[in-house]
Structures are given as C-alpha cells and as structure tokens.
Amino acid sequence: MGGSGRVKVFRFDPEKETDPRFETYENIPYEGMRVTDVLNYIYQNIDSSLAFRYSCRAGLCGVCILKVNGKACMSCHKIAEKEMIIEPPAKYTVIKDLVVDFGKKTAKEDTAEE
Amino acid sequence: MIDNFTERVQTDILVVGSEGAGARAAIEADANGKKVILSTKGIFGGSGVTLMAPFSCCAAFGHEDPRDNPEVHFEDTVTGGKFLNNQELVEVFAKESPRYILDLESYGAKFEKRENGKFVQAIMPGHRYPRAVYYNFSTGLQFRKGLRGEVKRRSIRVWEDFFVIEILVSDGAVSGALGLDIRTGKLVLIECKSVILATGGNLELYYPHNDGSCDVTGDGSAMALRAGAELVDMEFQQFFPTGLVWPPALIGVIWIGDLRYRLGGHLYNKWGERFMKRYGPERMELSTRDITARAIVSEILDGRGSPHGGVYLDVSYLGKNIIENYVAEVFPNFSFRGYSLLEAGLDIRKDAMEVAPMAHFTMGGVRINPKCETNIAGLYAAGEVTGGLHGANRCEGNALPETQTFGAIAGREASGYVDTAKTSKPTEGLIAENLKKVLDVMKREKGIQHFEIRKRVQETMWKQVGVVRTTSGLAAAVKELDRIKHEDLPRLMVKHRGHGYNRELFEALETINMVEVGEVMARSAAIRRESRGAHYLRDLPERDDENWLVNAVAKQKADKVVIRHEPVVMTKLRPKGGKAKWVDQDE
Numbered sequence: 029m030g031g032s033g034r035v036k037v038f039r040f041d042p043e044k045e046t047d048p049r050f051e052t053y054e055n056i057p058y059e060g061m062r063v064t065d066v067l068n069y070i071y072q073n074i075d076s077s078l079a080f081r082y083s084c085r086a087g088l089c090g091v092c093i094l095k096v097n098g099k100a101c102m103s104c105h106k107i108a109e110k111e112m113i114i115e116p117p118a119k120y121t122v123i124k125d126l127v128v129d130f131g132k133k134t135a136k137e138d139t140a141e142e
Numbered sequence: 143m144i145d146n147f148t149e150r151v152q153t154d155i156l157v158v159g160s161e162g163a164g165a166r167a168a169i170e171a172d173a174n175g176k177k178v179i180l181s182t183k184g185i186f187g188g189s190g191v192t193l194m195a196p197f198s199c200c201a202a203f204g205h206e207d208p209r210d211n212p213e214v215h216f217e218d219t220v221t222g223g224k225f226l227n228n229q230e231l232v233e234v235f236a237k238e239s240p241r242y243i244l245d246l247e248s249y250g251a252k253f254e255k256r257e258n259g260k261f262v263q264a265i266m267p268g269h270r271y272p273r274a275v276y277y278n279f280s281t282g283l284q285f286r287k288g289l290r291g292e293v294k295r296r297s298i299r300v301w302e303d304f305f306v307i308e309i310l311v312s313d314g315a316v317s318g319a320l321g322l323d324i325r326t327g328k329l330v331l332i333e334c335k336s337v338i339l340a341t342g343g344n345l346e347l348y349y350p351h352n353d354g355s356c357d358v359t360g361d362g363s364a365m366a367l368r369a370g371a372e373l374v375d376m377e378f379q380q381f382f383p384t385g386l387v388w389p390p391a392l393i394g395v396i397w398i399g400d401l402r403y404r405l406g407g408h409l410y411n412k413w414g415e416r417f418m419k420r421y422g423p424e425r426m427e428l429s430t431r432d433i434t435a436r437a438i439v440s441e442i443l444d445g446r447g448s449p450h451g452g453v454y455l456d457v458s459y460l461g462k463n464i465i466e467n468y469v470a471e472v473f474p475n476f477s478f479r480g481y482s483l484l485e486a487g488l489d490i491r492k493d494a495m496e497v498a499p500m501a502h503f504t505m506g507g508v509r510i511n512p513k514c515e516t517n518i519a520g521l522y523a524a525g526e527v528t529g530g531l532h533g534a535n536r537c538e539g540n541a542l543p544e545t546q547t548f549g550a551i552a553g554r555e556a557s558g559y560v561d562t563a564k565t566s567k568p569t570e571g572l573i574a575e576n577l578k579k580v581l582d583v584m585k586r587e588k589g590i591q592h593f594e595i596r597k598r599v600q601e602t603m604w605k606q607v608g609v610v611r612t613t614s615g616l617a618a619a620v621k622e623l624d625r626i627k628h629e630d631l632p633r634l635m636v637k638h639r640g641h642g643y644n645r646e647l648f649e650a651l652e653t654i655n656m657v658e659v660g661e662v663m664a665r666s667a668a669i670r671r672e673s674r675g676a677h678y679l680r681d682l683p684e685r686d687d688e689n690w691l692v693n694a695v696a697k698q699k700a701d702k703v704v705i706r707h708e709p710v711v712m713t714k715l716r717p718k719g720g721k722a723k724w725v726d727q728d729e
Contacts, residue, residue, distance in 0.1 A: 043641055043642050044640075060390035060391055061391065062391055071645065071646075076591065076637050076645070076646040077640055077646070078645070079643040079644075079645055080645070081184070081185070082356060083184050083189050083190075083355045083356060083357055084191075084193070084355040085355065085356065085394060086353075086394070086395070088282075088283070089185070089187075089189065089193060089194075090188055091184060091185045091188040091189070105481065107391055107485070107486075123325050123642060123643050124640075124642045125643075
C-alpha cells in the first residue's frame with residue numbers, strides 16, 4: 029500500500045438528497061491495491077457512510093461491479109489507478125452511493141463460466 | 143435513528159443464508175408445501191462461499207472405479223477427520239450424497255460426463271478411489287446456477303440485504319427472528335415456527351488470511367449460541383495451505399494451489415530446501431491440507447520463510463514449454479479468473495510464488511443430529527455452519543455434497559416440524575429484550591467503531607488460534623478475546639447514523655458475532671491438550687486417542703459460555719488407540 033491518489037466517488041443518499049453528487053478524496057493510497065481496497069480505505073479511515081458492495085474478493089460473485097473511469101469492472105479485480113472516478117454500474121437503481129438494486133439479475137448471471 | 147419495528151412478517155420457515163445449503167433447504171421446504179423465506183445479508187447467488195468452490199464434490203457413485211461405495215467414503219471421511227466425526231452424520235452423508243448431487247443436476251447444474259452418461263470422477267488426496275465430480279474449474283458456479291434456477295422456478299421468496307440478528311426462542315422452541323433490512327434500515331420481526339441456519343463458516347475471523355468471501359463472519363454460530371443452541375468442535379479450523387501473499391493485488395488468491403496439485407509444484411523455504419520431506423515424506427507436497435499448512439507455518443515461525451511472510455511455491459523447475467502448455471489450457475494468458483500474474487509482476491516460468499495458508503473451512507459449528515435438529519425445537523442448521531460431520535479435519539471435496547445432503551434434510555425435517563408444532567408467538571418482553579441489545583449499539587454516542595475491534599480479533603485468531611498453536615499462545619488469545627468481549631464490545635458504536643444501506647451498522651453486528659465465536663474457538667482450542675487434525679499444538683504434538691476421543695461442546699449458560707467434553711459418537715469405526723505421532727499414521 030502506498031502512493032497518493034485522487035478518487036472521485038459517486039455519492040447519493042435518496043433518503044436525504046434529491047440529486048447525486050461526487051465527493052473527491054485526496055492523498056489516498058492506491059499502489060498495488062485493488063479498487064475494493066481503496067473503497068475500504070476511504071470507508072474505514074475517512075467516511076464510514078460510504079456504501080459499496082463486495083463479497084468474494086475473487087472476481088466470481090459479481091456484486092462489486094462498478095464503473096471506474098467510465099469503464100465497467102469488478103472492483104475486486106480492478107487494479108487501482110492514481111486518478112479514479114468511481115460510479116455505480118449503469119442500468120440499475122441506486123440504493124445508496126455505489127450500491128444498486130440488481131433486481132432479478134445479479135451481475136454475472138449470464139457469464140460464460142456457468 | 144431506528145426505534146422500533148416497522149415491519150412484522152409471518153412465514154413457516156426462515157432460512158438464514160442463501161447459497162449451497164440454504165437454497166437447497168428452501169427448495170425442499172417449498173417442495174413440502176411450506177411458506178419459506180430465503181434470506182441473505184448480501185445478494186442471492188452472489189454471497190457466501192459455495193460459488194467460489196473451484197473443483198471437487200465427492201460422492202460415491204463408483205462410476206470411475208466400481209470398488210467405491212458409501213462404506214468406503216464413510217471410512218475415508220472418518221479417517222480424514224481423525225476419528226472425531228459424529229459417525230451418525232457421516233453415515234447419512236456418505237449414503238445420501240449421490241442422490242442429492244443428482245437432484246442438483248436435475249436443477250441444471252452441469253458436471254463432466256463421459257459419453258456413456260457416467261460422471262467423470264477425479265481422485266483427491268485422502269480419498270481411496272476417484273470420487274470427485276466437478277465441472278471444469280468452476281464447480282461452485284454450477285451449484286449456483288442449478289440452485290438459483292430452481293429457486294426461481296419455484297418462485298421462492300428471496301429476501302436480499304437482510305441481516306438476521308437474533309433467533310427468538312419461547313418455551314424452548316423457535317418463535318421467530320429479529321432482522322435488519324439493510325436497504326431501508328428497518329428492523330423486522332419475522333414470526334415463524336422454524337429457522338434453518340445456513341450461514342457458512344468463520345473464515346473472516348482470519349482475514350487477510352481468508353480465501354473465502356467477506357460474508358462468513360460466524361453469524362449463524364453466534365446467534366445459535368445466544369439462542370441456547372450448542373456448538374461443537376469449535377477448535378478445528380482448516381487452512382488451505384497455499385494462497386498468494388505477494389504481490390498485494392493478488393493476496394488471497396488460492397487458485398495457484400492447482401500448480402501444486404496438478405503440475406507438481408515444489409515448496410521451498412528460504413534456504414531452497416524442499417521442507418515437506420521433514421513433515422510428510424511420503425506424499426511430500428500432496429500431503430493432506432492440515433499437514434501441508436502447518437509445515438508451511440512452522441517454517442515461517444522458525445525464520446525460514448520468504449520476505450513477505452510465506453514460503454516459496456515453485457514450478458519453474460519444469461521445462462518452460464510444460465508450464466506454458468499447461469497454462470494455455472487451464473489459465474490462458476497466465477490469468478487466474480481475471481487476475482493476471484504477469485501484469486502483477488509474477489512470471490511463474492522463472493519466479494517462485496510466495497504463499498501462506500488461508501482459512502478455508504470451519505469444521506466446528508452448530509451441533510446437529512442426522513435430522514439437522516439442534517437442541518432447540520424448530521432450530522435447524524445445515525452446511526458449514528454446523529459441526530460434527532468432518533471431525534478434526536475436512537476431506538477435500540466433502541464440503542459441496544454436505545450443503546446438498548444436509549440442506550435437503552434440514553428443509554424436509556423443518557417442514558415436518560412445522561406441520562405438528564404448536565405456534566408460539568414471541569412475547570413483547572422477549573422482543574424488547576432482544577431489540578434493546580441492537581438499539582444500545584445503534585444509539586451509543588461515544589465508543590469504538592467496529593473496525594478496530596474486528597482487526598484485533600483477526601490478528602489474535604491468525605497468530606494464536608491459527609495453523610500452529612502453543613499452550614501459552616492459546617492462553618493469551620483466550621485472555622485477549624475475553625477482554626475484547628467485556629471491555630471493547632460494550633463500547634461498540636456506529637458513527638454513521640443513516641438508514642439506507644448502512645454498511646457500518648451491519649458490519650458492527652457482524653463484529654459482535656466474530657468476537658463471540660472467536661472466543662469459543664480459542665477456548666475450545668485451549669482445553670484440548672493434544673494435537674489432532676487441524677488443531678496442532680506445537681508443544682504437545684502427539685495425538686492421544688486414550689484421552690481425547692471427545693468433542694468440545696459449548697453452550698451459553700446465563701452470562702457465560704460453558705464448554706464440556708463428550709465422547710465421540712462412533713457407530714462403526716474406531717482408531718487403534720494409544721498415542722500417535724502427529725504425522726498421521728492413518729493417512
């Protein structure tokens with residue numbers, strides 16, 4: 029763990045806010061880390077209200093899908109970068125921040141591995 | 143914040159945990175015409191550890207070798223469990239597993255088959271004959287596919303993001319459960335006659351040495367204990383011998399274990415010694431998991447480890463083209479399910495990997511009988527959350543069939559119970575008492591956030607209640623966990639007060655479970671004065687069948703947990719007796 033990155037994170041609490049916003053976190057370690065680790069760093073050290081999902085940490089369950097710098101990925105797979113914009117995956121209703129309602133599908137429902 | 147229930151829900155059966163065992167239990171309950179809620183604190187088909195299982199699912203079909211049958215599977219399981227298994231459970235398991243794997247296949251799970259329709263069965267360490275059915279290197283995903291498909295076809299009610307906090311017991315029988323709807327922050331009272339626990343094991347107590355998901359925080363065992371159920375064999379925690387400890391982005395990746403199993407990878411210490419010759423000279427790197435794991439940790443403890451706290455796993459002694467051809471077939475582009483070794487700076491054609499054991503399976507858990515009943519009427523448990531089937535060590539490939547066999551039994555037995563049991567509603571007093579415990583945490587203004595407490599538990603468990611244990615280390619762990627329970631937990635506070643998806647709140651509730659389960663694990667380990675299976679005491683390395691063919695049984699009495707020893711349930715197979723060296727002669 030090291031480095032000093034800048035992370036812009038999509039934040040939205042439908043309970044309190046009418047519109048989503050971005051919050052920027054500075055001086056965040058990112059080297060050799062996955063995006064999940066970076067989110068955990070922010071959640072544990074800076075803002076415990078940050079909502080995000082993860083489970084298997086192994087690229088299998090698919091619940092940690094996100095958009096990083098505009099591209100869809102699993103946050104437990106994605107190697108963190110110095111500058112990141114992190115958003116919830118497209119097409120799903122946001123419950124809070126990066127947590128979405130997958131409805132009847134889960135992220136990897138139709139993957140080839142099954 | 144949240145002051146009272148905003149929702150009451152009625153059902154016949156509440157299943158806690160939605161994956162291998164839980165989904166199977168719900169299917170069986172539904173097939174028996176019962177109203178069932180299949181709940182998960184995460185996403186259905188995207189939580190727990192079943193879906194992560196890469197390979198083997200052992201069931202004695204005898205397709206590969208006609209000499210195989212449930213009797214032999216029984217013997218292998220008991221021998222592998224070092225004779226601590228509840229043999230009544232093993233009998234049911236060995237006999238019934240093939241049938242329930244066929245059920246799963248009928249739900250849509252695929253397994254490797256031959257042209258004649260027979261299963262391809264692989265031989266696994268600790269099993270006498272080829273017994274493992276599998277699909278590619280993603281058998282767990284086939285479990286998910288089959289179970290999810292069947293749950294959907296049956297339109298079973300699935301409740302995601304629902305954290306069950308407590309089981310409510312009235313007059314010795316289940317009367318309901320208290321839960322948190324994570325999405326809304328509402329506290330929910332479930333009124334039901336039966337609860338089936340299928341929450342999995344306790345691997346997260348060892349993070350970052352955990353190869354499973356972050357979900358397995360011992361919730362089921364902890365809530366069962368608080369409800370008055372018994373936990374058994376809690377001192378036994380299996381470790382997968384080899385997960386990557388370097389580079390950082392690959393920490394916890396265990397698929398490289400395949401390079402040991404199938405490609406004949408060698409383990410070396412920092413002096414380049416193939417140290418397995420001192421621990422398991424016959425099978426070397428293919429020794430059973432417990433022997434390999436403690437060999438690695440012993441090397442690390444003795445200062446012969448690699449720079450990042452592991453030992454070396456090496457395949458580079460093989461010809462470059464052997465590795466490349468193997469990799470091209472099994473892990474194209476040196477990529478393990480999306481993790482590129484090359485991108486991360488690791489070229490296994492030239493470099494050795496740095497590996498250490500990862501918590502892999504929890505043998506101990508809720509004590510059940512062959513009907514999956516606990517000592518509380520209406521409370522059932524199935525899968526890794528239970529203890530007894532695997533004894534002191536689980537054989538490879540015995541976890542997946544366990545979920546199906548005991549999931550189905552729990553669903554069937556709970557259904558039968560619901561038919562005859564009288565309804566007992568939780569009293570307002572009982573509800574208020576359980577509610578208060580949660581609200582105290584939620585409303586506390588000052589104190590410690592759970593992060594710190596959780597980390598202390600994890601460090602204590604890994605260092606002192608891990609692969610290699612010592613008498614003094616266990617005593618220190620018991621003391622520390624007792625201190626955490628009595629000094630830190632009463633100060634546990636949740637800083638973020640929002641309702642919707644409050645991660646800090648449910649992780650705080652998980653942390654309470656981790657502390658309580660960790661304490662029972664440490665105490666059960668501290669009172670077992672021998673080495674057996676996954677419980678290895680460095681200063682007492684002998685197995686002692688004269689004195690220690692007993693199971694530790696933990697039960698909450700008033701404010702404290704009392705642990706007693708009971709003789710093992712043996713129906714068929716007995717060890718020869720006496721003391722044995724810890725390099726096990728039964729293997």
